[in-house]
Amino acid sequence: MREVIVVGGGPVGILLAGLLAVRGVDVEVLEQRAEPSLRSRAIGIHPPSLRALEQLGVAEEVLDRAVRIRGGVVRSDGRTLGRLAFSATTDRMQSVISLPQSETEAVLRARLAELAPGRLRGGITVTGVSDRGDRVAVETVADGMPSGETLEARYVVAADGARSLVRDLLGIRCTARTGGETYLMSDYPDTGEYLGEAVLYFERDGVVESFPLPGGRRRWVAMTPTLLTDATSGDLAALIRARTGTQLPPTTAAASAFPVQQRLATSLVAGRVVLVGDAGHQISPIGGQGMNLGWLDALQLAPALERALREPDAATSVLRDYDRRRRRSARMAARQAGFNMAMGGPVEGLRLRARNGLVRTLAVPPASAVLARAFTMRWL
Missing domain, CATH: 3.50.50.60 (FAD/NAD(P)-binding domain)
Structure with a gap:
């Protein structure tokens, strides 16, 4: 036993x-x-x-x-709304890492x-x-x-x-508790524009997120209106280009759709x-x-x-x-x-402007330090 x-x-x-x-x-x-x-x-x-x-x-x-x-960048409609630093120390044990x-x-x-x-x-x-x-x-x-x-x-x-x-x-x-949102993700070669940073695009049709990976790659995730189980990496790249204007390089990685x-x-x-x-x-x-x-x-x-x-x-x-x-x-x-x-959901008009204003407020001290602590799960 x-x-x-x-x-x-x-x-x-x-x-x-x-x-x-x-x-x-x-x-x-x-x-x-x-x-x-x-x-x-x-x-x-x-x-x-x-x-x-x-x-x-x-x-x-x-x-x-x-x-x-090292940190995160929040963008919307081609503009940077704010930046967060996840750790100001050189101590590797205080790092947020991707693997x-x-x-x-x-x-x-x-x-x-x-x-x-x-x-x-x-x-x-x-x-x-x-x-x-x-x-x-x-x-x-x-x-x-x-x-x-x-x-x-x-x-x-x-x-x-x-x-x-x-x-x-x-x-x-x-x-x-909550849920029902759907997403599509895949990995692509990193374009080098945001080395070492996570990027969140709070766009009117839904959030797009990207995170660096080892080996010069980057994970891209986009909120979708429905579960797109048959979508390809090309479909995801087209969606990201339409929402953010970012042109992703070709990839051999498969796309994966998932609900939350x-x-x-x-x-x-x-x-x-x-x-x-x-x-x-x-x-x-x-x-x-x-x-x-x-x-x-x-x-x-x-x-x-x-x-x-x-x-x-x-x-x-x-x-x-x-x-x-x-x-x-x-x-x-x-x-x-x-x-x-909820912050990453589709919004338009006054709600879009209000959300972007909130993001700008949260991205400056002292709120930025609290937000960075939450995103790095230090309070758990």
Whole structure:
């Protein structure tokens, strides 16, 4: 019997498993995918998350692979409305950085393999979870196997994403907060105009955002009126040119359309089963907010589980504290994401001028320092 089983081998599940392994906890990760995903929606890594990566011993490697985002520029109708500086220090641990999720996951997987060899099992589907009082039974089926296997652990963590099967099996409901917006994104060669800066175009037909990536590339994201599942990178480039006047170079990268839903689980703890990351709270993924919020969950949950294992009498208290604090942070993140999406929605006339005036006000001290702190998730 393991001390902890983590269901889900994405960036949040692997980070949590690594943080537990560093603490000497006997942990195993069950991942449905047989091979790592090469999709890279999340790219932003914020200063609080670098603390978690530092605890795992991979912060320097991630920093070396990533590109630093020094600040942000806000534009509308061909004019610059304001600029934000994300960090005035040379301390790399206070940086906002950009690295494709697939590359971040590769670093995390390699570190987990060092700390707990063979404890990341791919091709395993969880079909049932049963809390038996002093342990949790996990029913599983392996790819290509005719029958299943029952595993046991003292605690189980659901890190299996927004469509969490574990959460559904436990009967934990999710409440919708905001959402419904749709976006289209792709990566292009960087034109070099805004080196090291994120750019937000608050245009009348909807926001366009771009973020630097390593290797001379840039991620572009545009709000769309509907979910454009068949759109190409050429279609996105044409949309961006029409809204902002920016001519993007050709790219071989595919376009990806996605909707934004914001939901919060009614509880993150059910007996000996704990929710983490998107399984417990789903917010806008733009800027890596969802991944970073999940990492901050892991940063608090790892010592909480260690204490629950070593001091059983304290388990209820420490897990209740985890639930309270992380649900509060998720509500704050959802409110910020909701504000960001509302600011980026289509507007015209007086509303457009009012929005641009608000942006100009927020982009100067002292409001700019508060805004920069919020965008870099330092308050979570």
